[in-house]
Amino acid sequence: MIDLFPITAPLLFRFDPETAHGLTIKALKTGLVPAPRGRDEPSLRSRVWGLDFTNPVGLAAGFDKNAEVVDAMLRLGFGFVEPGSVTPRPQPGNPRPRLFRLVEQGAVINRMGFNNQGLDAFAERLERRRDNPRRAAGIVGANLGKNKDTVDAADDYVIGARRLAPLADYLVVNVSSPNTPGLRALQGRAPLRELLGRVLDARAACKLARNPPLLLKIAPDLTAEDKADIAAVALESGIDGLIVSNTTIARPAEIPEPLRAEAGGLSGRPLFGPSTAVLKEIYGLTGGKLPLVGAGGIASGADAYAKIRAGASLVQFYSAMVYGGPALVHRIRDELAGLLRRDGFESVAEAVGADHR
Template identity: 70%
Template sequence: MIDLYPLLRPLIMAADPERAHTLTVLALRLGLVPGDPRPDPASLATTVFGLRFPNPVGMAAGFDKNAEVPAAVLKLGFGFAEPGTVTPRPQPGNPRPRLFRVPTAQAVINRYGFNNRGLEEFARRLEDLRGIGWPGIVGANVGKNKEQEDAAADYAAGIRRLAPLADYLVVNVSSPNTPGLRTLQSRDALAALLDACLAARTATGTKTPLLVKVAPDLTDEDKQDIAAVVLDSGIDGMVISNTTLARPAEIPADLAAQAGGLSGRPLMGPSTRVLGEFYRHLGGRVPLVGVGGIASGADAYAKIRAGASLVQFYSAMVYGGPAMVGRVKQELAACLARDGFASVADAVGADHRA
C-alpha cells in the first residue's frame, strides 16, 4: 500500500492541534497509514502480567479515547494499545482550545478533561473486535465523570464492563484536568479506591490485570504512601507517569501560562526519576509501565533500566509521526545488544543493580 502519511503530514502539522489529532485517528480508521511490516527483534518479546507482548513499546492512553483504532495502532508496530480514558457517561471535556504544541521543547500541553463518548460505545467497540478477531494486546484506561462525587462508583462501573473485554485495565487517578482527581492518590483515598476496584474485578469472575496510573508531581511521602498501598492492595502494576503540572524553563512563557498537563521531552527526566523511586520502594515486586517523554530507543531503554517492564509514548508521535514506533524499537534492540542483554526482561531495573 502507498504510504500517504508523508503527504498528509504537512497538512496535519499546519492544522489546529486538536483537528490534527482527529485527522490522524480518521486516517488510521480509514487504513491510510500503513503498518510497519518488519518483524520485531526477538530480544523485544516479553511476558508481563502473564501476557505475551511482541515488544514492550505501547501507545499511551489519551490517543484513542473512544477505542476507535486499537487494531490500527497495533499495526503501526506498537506492542500494545491502551484506549481511554473512558468515563461511564459521555462528556464533552473542557472548552477549546485545549491542546497546545510546544515545538521548541518537543512538548505538548493538554487540558482535554476526559472528553469521550462514554463506556457503552467504548465497550461495544471492544466487543466488535472480539467478534472479528482480537488484534493483539489491548488494555483499557478508566476514569470518572467530572460531576460524579462517588469516584469509586465510576471506576467500578468501568472495570465491571471492561474486565471481560480488555487485556488489562488502568485506573487513572492522575489526570490534572478533572478537578479533584489527583487527590485520589492520597493514602486513605487510594486504598479505599483500589479495594473497590479490585472488588469490582472479582465480581466479573476475571483476573484481568489492574494497574494504577500516577502523576509525576508527588512528594516523597506521597510516593512512599502510594507504594505501600500498592503492595498492600495486591494490585497488579503501575503506570508511571501521567502529564506534569510543572513548567520547566524551556517552555516559552505564553505557552507555560496555559493550564493543563505537560508531556513530551521535558517530562523524560522527571518521570523516569519517579519511576526509579517506585521501583525501589516496591523492591521490584510490581511490574511498572514507564511513560513520559520517550522519543528514542535510548529513552525507552533508560526507563527499562530504571525499572519499567513495559514503556509507552504519545507526544513523540505528534512530532515524529508513526515512523517513531519502528525507530524506538530498533534503537532499543540495539541498546540491549550493546550492553549484552538477551531480552528486555534481563534489563529491567538494571540501574538498581549497578
C-alpha cells in the first residue's frame, strides 16, 4: 500500500500527542487516507465465537473512543476494531496533558480517564453504519466503561450493554483502566461475579436472535489470587472470553525520569513481556476453554505470533501504531502468516496455545 506515514510522522510528532491523535482521527474521517486492505492469507481466517475474522489482528480500544473511524480502520486491514471505551454520559476525562510519548522505549503513558462523547453519540454512529450498505466488512466490538461519578458501577455497564448489544459484534466489560478511581477493584471475586451476572442478564433481556459474545478486559497488574479468581469467575459466569491486557501501572527500569513519574497506564514495547506472561497464565488457568484476546506491546508479526502461541485466539494493538503508522497492520498480518507457514500451521487456530503443549 502507499504508506504516507514516513512523510506525515515528522509533522505529527511536532504536535503534542493528543493533538496529533486528533488530527489523525480527522484525516481518517475524511476518507482520503489511502487504504487498500491488501490480501488476507487464507491461514489467517479465524472463526471465534461463531464470528468470521478475515485476520486475527485487531485495533485495541482507546484509539477510536467515539466510534468515528470504524470503517476507515477496517479498510486499513484490521480484522476487527474495538471502539470505546464509551461511558453512558459524555465526560471530559482528566486535565491535559494526559498522553505522553516515550519514543526510545516505543511506549506510551496515558491517563485520559475515559474522555468520550457518551453512549448516544457512539450508538448513533453504529446505527448509521449498520444502515449504510457501503460499510466496510469486518468485526466491530464495543468497549464499555463507567462514568467517573457513577457510584454503582454495574449500572453503567448494564446501560451500555443494553444499548449496544444489538449493534456490536461483541461487547467488552473494561474494568482494568488505571485512570478511573476504584475501577480495577471490580476485578475482585465478589464484585466481578455480581457485575458479570448483571451484564449477562442485561444481554439476555435484549432477546436477540444472536447474543454478542461478552468479554472481560483485565489488567496486567494482578496478584496470583486475583488471576485465579478471575479465571474461576470467568468460567462459572458464562462469559465468552477475556482480553489480556490493558495498560500497566508498573514502571519497568527502562522508563526514564521525568516521564516515569507521570501517573497513568504504560503501554507499548515495555508491556509486551508482562502482558504475555499474564496471558499465558490465564490460558493455563482457564484450561484453554475460553478464547483469549492478547494485547500489550505488539509491534511485529513475531509479537502477534508469540501471543497466539501463549494462548491468544485473536490479538490487538494500539501503541505501536503511534510509531509505525497504520501500515503496520499489513506488516504484522503478513509476517504472522509467514511464521505460521514456517512452523507448519495451516491456521491460527492450530497455533493457539502451542507453547503449552
